[in-house]
Amino acid sequence: MMEQLTYHDTDETVYHEQLDNGLSVYLLPKKGYEKTYATFTTRYGSIDQRFKKGEEWITVPDGIAHFLEHKMFESEKGDVFQEFGRLGASANAFTSFSRTAYLFSATSLIEQNLETLLDFVQDPYFTPESVEKEKGIITQEIQMYQDNPGWRLFFGLIESMYATHPVRIDIAGTPESINQITADDLYTCYHTFYHPSNMVLFVVGNIDPEETLALIKANQAKKDYTDRPAIERDYGQEPHGVHRPRLELELDVKTPKVLIGYKDESVRGEAQVRRELTSELLLHLLFDQTSSTYLELYEDGLIDDTFSFDYSSEEEFAFATFGMETEDPDKFIQAYETLLQTRPDFTEDEVTRKRNMMQGKFLRALNSPEFIANQFSRHALAGTNLFTLPTLIASITKEEIEARFDELFAIENRAISIVKPYA
């Protein structure tokens, strides 16, 4: 039975059903929208490189989830992009640390496009020749990122924070690691992680939920997914504290860039969503232009428009980052070390203002079908619900935020990444 969930504080309704083969389907009709955007997401990303195949634990080459994403677009009939093109849709895919998502957006022929999406992701086809050819393309993708200072800064930090957890491996792998990938490896990963019970289908836009669900059900009923194997993954035992407190890298840049990270503990379920939101509120309170210290930092050249901060969390890892472009990274590091030694006194007014801001930010994001589908799927795969955010934000207290400050900013959890010009 299809479940209907209405969220009054966002004026949105989501329809949900878990099919017999285990696939979770979510539908969100968006009134007045021209386009329909659909994502088909598996809980399988770059960190899943050690898992159980039958009775045996195996380790696959770095970058294979991303390589598999590329190769899924080749079918026995030819190139899947062409098929979407014929249907007037634009298709794409992306691989993150813990997910791989396939998507299209279209303004017509939604039924055919949806069938195409389901069918190509559920029909792997790899040959040794086509696998070899992809290596040249992905090597150029890796090289492009190698020249991107922001990417190198970010991965320099992750590698420094984590000693063993596979989050420290670049999502695309290296030219050497992808060179080892074979068609058989791709089939192994595919059959382990692309079972419908490990996946979520989200369709948002100009749709009728009843008709859309009927189509999806009929499509899935034609395919044989009787067994439902349990997936066992191994992320190793990540030690406490950071792997390496500081990493400097020379690149062809004019301005040095610094990024500071604080490795955090990750919890499960709604507790993690709450922790994520509390951390975001904390970072906003500390670093927004309205914070009590901003003006002083600004005048000392320690914060400006190039400053940014973020809190990332998945089921297996979590960390806060902030940084900027600066001629003097060490002055920046010293200043923030001092700043974060003592918790500032936040006022109730400030906290209320930040809660308003976060509510508004969330509502604004709901203009975007892409945001809704991607974020809803992320939550659904972690067993949480995107539309609980307004209620959660409203319930977070000043005391919780203060407690977060004390937990997060421990020096043994801090790592620093610097990209600077060649000497």
Added chain:
Amino acid sequence: MSQSFSTWKKEGTSFHLVPTDKFKTTTILVTFSAPLEAKTLTSRAILPYIMEKSTAAYPSMKALREPLETLYDAGLYADASKFGEEHVISFQLDVVRGELVHHPSLLKEALELLEQMVLYPDLTESGFREQFVKQEKRLHALRISSLYDDKMRYAQQRLLELMAPGEAVSLPSLGTIEELERITPSSLRDTYRSMIEDDRIDVFVVGQVTKEEMEDALSFLPSHSEKVSHYIPAQKPVNGVKRSSETQPIKQGKLHLGYRVAVDPTSADSIRMQIVNGLFGGFPHSKLFMNVREKESLAYYAASRYAALNSALYVYAGVDTKEAERAEKIILEQLVDLKAGQFTDEELTQTKAMLINARRQILDQPGQLIGWLNGSKMRGLTLEDEIHIIETATREDVVRLAAAINLDAVYLLRGEA
């Protein structure tokens, strides 16, 4: 597709309204346009960064941003950009619809802040405040030098300079360090006054707003005589292929090609030219993607972009430097094939379908809607007109228009890491 648009003029300002209740927000963009000139560009490029930080009544970032946070993250930003041969300073406000957060006066309160930012900047007797100007000049110098760190943007800027040395269209959008050094608090005030007094003003609104409400909400804008537009650069003939390259310690080479396109950017042919670009390098089914990437495995990206306003078409690919020559040869061959009509009916149908899909999707994003309204005003065509032109374009149109594309310049950034 049944979205209505309206455009009208009042007291010298052009209004563009898209009334709709499908978004969670109301978006308002006010633009000030002036001729693009080397001597004013840098000053106009830094001005919005200063104006968005404080106003006379809200004399610090903290004072200005606090009410915006309380108003549910109302976005209020100023920006600068090039548009053909015009320079545009814009002020954007986007705010959540009041009824969603039980705050009916939300838009009105946010508009008050927009008015403060545009009309009452943070001025002293000697101009903008010395300390802010000093900080922003330092930051702007950093922004200008950071262009070097983004290799794709850097290579594109070098290509533009190679195609049109010394001309307005190839001026770097952030300006230059030399001009930046000359800026003072009082020279910036002159730039601001000139913007208010001399610029052409356009206003764009997307949201649940009526014509009367819109005029009323923006009645604070200065009224003046009607200004003409002068953003369309003259067509330039091609005179042999210009070449340039340089070497940097990077892993991937950047190959950028610039073509001149002899098509009037205000004509229906400029819409049809999107089909030619689509067949050449606009999509994953295009010739560049299929041949440079899929067939030869030479690149991760190899694409083309038609810049109608500049009467130009650009191709860019990230390749192994050793393979740059081969990649260039394949790119050139793809256009030769197009000119000879070597493309299938299926490729043509596919390209049209993709372009129509992209146009319909414009209606689902306030920012894209405003961008489309702004870019299409020179043609006077509706979105439906554009879709009709694409649908009815023929194979002959493609061949005829492909003949109007001529190679002008090739820039290669070599990697030697």
